[in-house]
Amino acid sequence: MKKIQILGTGCPKCKKLAQHAETAANELGIEYELEKVTDINKIMKFGVMFTPALAINGEVKVAGKVASPEDIKSMLS
Amino acid sequence: MNAKTEWKKLVLIIAVFIACFYMPAESARFNSAVSESLALVRDYARQHVLLCLIPAFFIAGAIAVFISQASVMKYLGPNANKVLAYSVASVSGSILAVCSCTVLPLFAGIYRMGAGLGPATAFLYSGPAINVLAIILTARILGLQMGIARAVGAIVFSLIIGLLMHLIYRHRQKEKTEAQMTMPETQLVRPLWKNTLYFAAMVGILIFANWARSGDVRAVFLCCPGGLSTYNVEGSIVQKSDDGLIILDTSGNEHRISTDLLIKTQQVKKNNLYERIHRFRWIIVMFLFAGFILMLSNWFTRSEIADWAESTWGFAKQILPLLFVGVLIAGFLLGRPGREALIPARWVNAAVGGNSVRANLFASIAGAFMYFATLTEVPILHGLMGAGMGKGPALALLLAGPALSLPNMLVIRSVIGTQKTAVYVSLVVVMATISGVIFGAFF
Numbered sequence: 347m348k349k350i351q352i353l354g355t356g357c358p359k360c361k362k363l364a365q366h367a368e369t370a371a372n373e374l375g376i377e378y379e380l381e382k383v384t385d386i387n388k389i390m391k392f393g394v395m396f397t398p399a400l401a402i403n404g405e406v407k408v409a410g411k412v413a414s415p416e417d418i419k420s421m422l423s
Numbered sequence: 424m425n426a427k428t429e430w431k432k433l434v435l436i437i438a439v440f441i442a443c444f445y446m447p448a449e450s451a452r453f454n455s456a457v458s459e460s461l462a463l464v465r466d467y468a469r470q471h472v473l474l475c476l477i478p479a480f481f482i483a484g485a486i487a488v489f490i491s492q493a494s495v496m497k498y499l500g501p502n503a504n505k506v507l508a509y510s511v512a513s514v515s516g517s518i519l520a521v522c523s524c525t526v527l528p529l530f531a532g533i534y535r536m537g538a539g540l541g542p543a544t545a546f547l548y549s550g551p552a553i554n555v556l557a558i559i560l561t562a563r564i565l566g567l568q569m570g571i572a573r574a575v576g577a578i579v580f581s582l583i584i585g586l587l588m589h590l591i592y593r594h595r596q597k598e599k600t601e602a603q604m605t606m607p608e609t610q611l612v613r614p615l616w617k618n619t620l621y622f623a624a625m626v627g628i629l630i631f632a633n634w635a636r637s638g639d640v641r642a643v644f645l646c647c648p649g650g651l652s653t654y655n656v657e658g659s660i661v662q663k664s665d666d667g668l669i670i671l672d673t674s675g676n677e678h679r680i681s682t683d684l685l686i687k688t689q690q691v692k693k694n695n696l697y698e699r700i701h702r703f704r705w706i707i708v709m710f711l712f713a714g715f716i717l718m719l720s721n722w723f724t725r726s727e728i729a730d731w732a733e734s735t736w737g738f739a740k741q742i743l744p745l746l747f748v749g750v751l752i753a754g755f756l757l758g759r760p761g762r763e764a765l766i767p768a769r770w771v772n773a774a775v776g777g778n779s780v781r782a783n784l785f786a787s788i789a790g791a792f793m794y795f796a797t798l799t800e801v802p803i804l805h806g807l808m809g810a811g812m813g814k815g816p817a818l819a820l821l822l823a824g825p826a827l828s829l830p831n832m833l834v835i836r837s838v839i840g841t842q843k844t845a846v847y848v849s850l851v852v853v854m855a856t857i858s859g860v861i862f863g864a865f866f
Contacts, residue, residue, distance in 0.1 A: 355527060355834075358741065386531050386834055395532025396492060397525060410492060 348378045348422060353389045353406075354398035363398040363412045370418035378422075456755045456764035463754030464747065467802070470676065471563060478629040479559040480742075484735030485625065486555060488727070489618060490518050496529075499537045499546070512542040513581040516550035517558070517574075526550040527831065531838045540592055540839070544847060545585025547835070551825040552577035556742070560801045561821070563633065565808065572862055573821050580822065580854045587850055592843065617722050624715040631711065634704045635673035637697035642670055645684045647761070647768040651777030652813040653686060660688075679761065742797055749799030753806040760809025772811040775820075778863030780856065786816035787855040790824030791848060800824050815863020823855035 350367050354360025364382060371378045383389055392401060396410030400418065407413075407421045447453045495518065498504075498511040512533070519529070526547065534543035551557070553574050562570025638657035646652045658672035667681035668688075700707070719728060757771070758764030775782045795803070800821065808817050827848060836844040 357525065386528060386838060389528060390531050390535045390838075393536060395496065395529050395536070397528045 348376060349381065349403050350378055350422075351381045351383050351401040351404075352398060353383045353392055353394050353401060353409075355386060355389075356384050357397070359412050360398040363400060366413060366415045367400060367418050370415040370422060373415070374419055374422055376422065452763075452765060455762075456758070459758035459762055459764040460751050460754030463759050463802075463806075464750050466759065467746075467750050471560075474632045475559065475563045475629070476743075476746075477739075478625065478632065479556050480735050480738045481731075482559075482622070482625050482629065483554075483556050483738050484731055484733075485622065486518050487734045487738075488730045489621075492519060495519065496532075496537070499533045499542055501537055503538045503542075505538075508538040508542040509545055509582055509585055512538070512546040512585065513549045513578045514553070515546065516553045516577075517555055519550060519554065527834050527838075530835070534838060539589070540843070541585040541589030543585075544588045545581040547847075548584050548826050548851065549577045549581035552581075552822065556738070557798060557801075557825065559629065560798055564801050564805050565817070568866060569814070569818065569821070572818055572866075576818065576822050576858050576862070577826075580858065584847070584850050584854060588843070588847060591846060613722060617718070621715070621718050621722070624711050624718065627711045628708055628715065631700070631704045631707045634701050635697070636701040637694040638673050638691060639693050640670070640688055641691050642668070642678075642680055642688045643686045644680045645686060646776070646809070646811040647684070647772065651772055652808075652811055654808075654814075656680075657691065745796045745799055746802070749796065750802040753799075753802040757803075757806030757810050760805070763810075766810070768810040771807060775807065775812045775816040778813045778815040778860065780860055782813060782816045783819045783856045783859035783863070784852070786812070786820040786859060787823040787852045790820035790822075790855070791827040791852050792829050793824060794828035794830060795824050813863050814866055815859040815861075817859075818862045819855045819859025822858055823851055827851055 348371070350371065352360055352364045352367060354363070360382070364380065368380060371380075383392075389397065389399075392399065392406050394406055394409045398412060399409035400407050400413060400421075402421060408417070413421075495511065495515045498507050499515075516526075519525070529550075530543050530547040533546055534540055537543070558570055558574050561573050639659050641655055641657045643653055643655045646654060656670055656672050656678050658670045658678075660668055661671050661677065662669040665682065667679060667685060670678045670680065672678060723731075755764060756766050775786050790800075804812070804817050804820060807820075808814070812820075832844060832848060835847065839847075
């Protein structure tokens, strides 16, 4: 079970990143939980200032860009 | 069905229904507002899209891809040199985000994890006002003077506001988050001079393609009957009759000025250099373009060019619809300059005409609370200025408007608390008012 968190205040890029993450996780067929973190203070707790960002199990993997599903797959596996 | 979200849609549908039900489709004012709105969209499409907006999107796209945001943030970290932090914060908006949804996390980050309240507020204030698209569009549509005043005003005032916030709260304990700043990795692929040349070529194309001719006459006229604001336009007279005159201004727009509004016309000396550059502008643009293509093919990899195209396309997709709706609304409410639509020009005049302190203050406060979607402040101001808004209040609105809105005040409040937010908002309003008064007095 992996916890995927999308950090972003709700701009179009964050939604795209969330989609990519979902695609990646589904293609790998792993069990996961996707959470969107939109509260700016919670985002700061991750140390992220460049949104959108993606964290897996609480660890920030990418910040400031929309990672492709392929990239996210390699982060997940 | 989710009752929590669905009721909003219901309210929306009912509102639209009531609006349609009572639509004054036969009223002359309503119809002229509709046709003004369409005419304004056409004018924008003809005058501003091809030569100005499209190159501007390419520049913004290039900035997003080729300038590393992290390298800027380095100067705003916790141990940053203070002087450097303030200067970087006040200008970095020009190379960073376009929409406030990316400015706010950066602001919160600088405040919590980086250089602190002062630089963070400086950044927050200048960011939305001096991003490259906003400056280009302001200069193109509202005039070069306004574009420069907006950029310079935003930089100077962000420094002052940042420093004041720092001074007011210098004794407060810092609420720092323990978290470390996470930076996207930086990779320097090209030497700086190559990047500089690349950007210079693009900016050059934008500037020369839009090079205005030099005028031989300047007309000073009143905005509208009984109005308080005067404008001047420089160009050449196309037609002169008893009703008034038609002037072709230096950027190719026609202005009809009726005799009763005309205050004076004066001859101005043609600037030969301007005229010559204007004549050869396409040749210059072609040379720059050729150089630009050479740079692209020699210095950039295929995937970089693809990234650039993608981010340019992203900006276009994000901004064009907003701008389209913004122009429609501006035209519907305010009409093209010199014509009336839904809102009578005398209302605009009463509220923000001339350059009184009251007009400037009103413009600042209205701007501070109103929400402008990215860049839509420009067509709206264009409409307001055409309907009699003075240049001072226009600048005041430009300085207070995009930096603040009710929704973003709420987010700022959640980061720095109610009191600091109130101080920040009042500082912005006061500063914008003062700069409006000064600008209006001189220009």
